[in-house]
Amino acid sequence: MVGSFLNVCIHRMPLGESIVSPPSHCPHCKYSIPFYLNIPLVTWLYLRGKCANCRAPISSRYFLVELLTGVVFLAAWLAFGPTSALLALAYCVILAGFIAATFIDFAHFIIPDEITLGGIVVGFLCSLAVPALHGVSDRAAALRYSMIGIAIGGGVIYGILRLGKLLFGRQKFVLEPNSRLIFTESALLLPDREIPYEDIFYRKSDKIKITASEVEMIDRCYRNVPVSLTQTVLTVGDDIFKPETIPHLEVVTSELTIPREAMGLGDVKFMAAIGAFIGGAGVFFALMLSAIIGSIVGVGAIIIGRKEWSSRIPYGPYIAVAATIWLFLPSAFQIEWQNYLLFFPQIF
Numbered sequence: 001m002v003g004s005f006l007n008v009c010i011h012r013m014p015l016g017e018s019i020v021s022p023p024s025h026c027p028h029c030k031y032s033i034p035f036y037l038n039i040p041l042v043t044w045l046y047l048r049g050k051c052a053n054c055r056a057p058i059s060s061r062y063f064l065v066e067l068l069t070g071v072v073f074l075a076a077w078l079a080f081g082p083t084s085a086l087l088a089l090a091y092c093v094i095l096a097g098f099i100a101a102t103f104i105d106f107a108h109f110i111i112p113d114e115i116t117l118g119g120i121v122v123g124f125l126c127s128l129a130v131p132a133l134h135g136v137s138d139r140a141a142a143l144r145y146s147m148i149g150i151a152i153g154g155g156v157i158y159g160i161l162r163l164g165k166l167l168f169g170r171q172k173f174v175l176e177p178n179s180r181l182i183f184t185e186s187a188l189l190l191p192d193r194e195i196p197y198e199d200i201f202y203r204k205s206d207k208i209k210i211t212a213s214e215v216e217m218i219d220r221c222y223r224n225v226p227v228s229l230t231q232t233v234l235t236v237g238d239d240i241f242k243p244e245t246i247p248h249l250e251v252v253t254s255e256l257t258i259p260r261e262a263m264g265l266g267d268v269k270f271m272a273a274i275g276a277f278i279g280g281a282g283v284f285f286a287l288m289l290s291a292i293i294g295s296i297v298g299v300g301a302i303i304i305g306r307k308e309w310s311s312r313i314p315y316g317p318y319i320a321v322a323a324t325i326w327l328f329l330p331s332a333f334q335i336e337w338q339n340y341l342l343f344f345p346q347i348f
Contacts, residue, residue: 002096003069004040007062009100013115014108029054040066061103069099072324079328083132090130091327093122094277098320101270105316110196116269120150123276134279135331145279153275153283157268172257178213181256183229183249188258195258198265201231206259212236214252227251267315274323281338282326289322290315 005019011027012019024033031053037043044063051058072095080088097119101111124146127133131142175191182189187196188208200206208229215222215236225237234241234249275283294315326334 001040002073002092003066003099004038004062006069006096006100006103007065009114010061010065010103010107013100013112014104014110026051026053026056026058028056041070065099065103069096072099075328084130086130087132090126090133090277093126094119094274094327095324097122097273098324102317102320105266105314109193109199109314111266111270111316113269116266116273119273120269120276123273124150126277133277135334146276149275149277149279149283150272151275152280154268154272156283156287157271161265161268170257170259172255174255175253177254178252179254181210181251181253183246183251200258206230208256208258210251210253210256212251212253216248216250217246218248267319270316271319274319278323278326281334281341282323284341285326285337286319286322289325290318293321294318 008019008024022032024038025031026033028051031051033052037047037052041063044058044066047058049058049060049063050056073092076091076095077088080091097115101115104115105111124143127142127146128139131137131139134142134145136142136145173190179191187194188200200208208227210227212225212227213223215225215227222236226235228235229243232243234243234246271283271287274286278286297318
């Protein structure tokens with residue numbers, strides 16, 4: 001049932017839609033799904049992955065998310081329920097967040113603030129309610145560990161982001177000839193992806209550069225002109241505009257150059273949220289293991305001749321997998337890991 005709700009979040013959050021209203025419906029024909037056709041796992045199998053009304057296909061993601069949620073919740077109960085039902089419940093909360101963040105990041109290359117910023121708040125409150133999240137019984141100590149986890153999680157990833165900006169500040173995209181790019185109010189739409197402006201314009205000096213064969217605005221068109229866009233200035237050929245005064249902009253080109261970050265700000269907030277639940281030691285473990293997982297995926301993709309796969313996988317899922325592994329590690333290993341940390345391990 002929780003997995004069914006996560007499917008709603010995964011579909012609607014990136015679109016800015018309410019996760020409460022309207023009730024569950026087919027995205028194709030808008031058929032309102034009655035309760036007896038909204039039974040997790042069973043209904044998808046019974047309908048063979050198709051809408052009961054229009055017979056349009058229903059993505060297998062719905063079945064997978066429901067199954068995965070049930071499996072990880074069961075694992076959390078078996079691992080932690082006999083010791084503390086509240087601890088098992090707290091782990092289910094963070095695991096649900098991991099599932100939603102992973103599938104959204106895969107599809108849209110973003111992690112919504114409802115999950116990241118909301119996760120920071122929920123992780124802090126869970127630490128207050130369940131101090132065992134941090135291996136202690138004292139609530140004040142648990143809150144201190146949670147705050148340290150938030151600071152380390154956000155701070156370390158932010159430092160990596162800034163270093164990546166310094167070392168690899170630009171990314172060039174080679175597109176299919178005559179590819180059409182659309183500039184919306186919140187993101188740049190490429191033929192195969194959406195890049196939020198917050199992942200492009202970190203500093204005022206950050207700039208998108210395009211050599212355009214065509215430029216379309218509401219009231220004018222251009223051909224074969226350079227285009228550049230910052231947070232405050234749009235330049236098309238010799239003309240200069242304020243971006244907020246341009247309601248519509250489409251560009252036809254075969255390549256563009258954008259500022260590049262080692263990670264997006266969503267990853268910074270995501271790791272801070274994870275730190276709220278698992279503390280600083282868990283953050284360092286998740287960071288290191290996620291880098292290893294990412295390297296394995298990248299090398300594996302190259303070996304099988306699918307190098308483009310590695311570049312299409314966002315970093316959020318690696319972090320989620322690594323943090324999940326930390327949750328289920330034996331407590332003895334977690335203690336040893338804390339002891340081996342170099343920088344004042346006692347504070348973690």
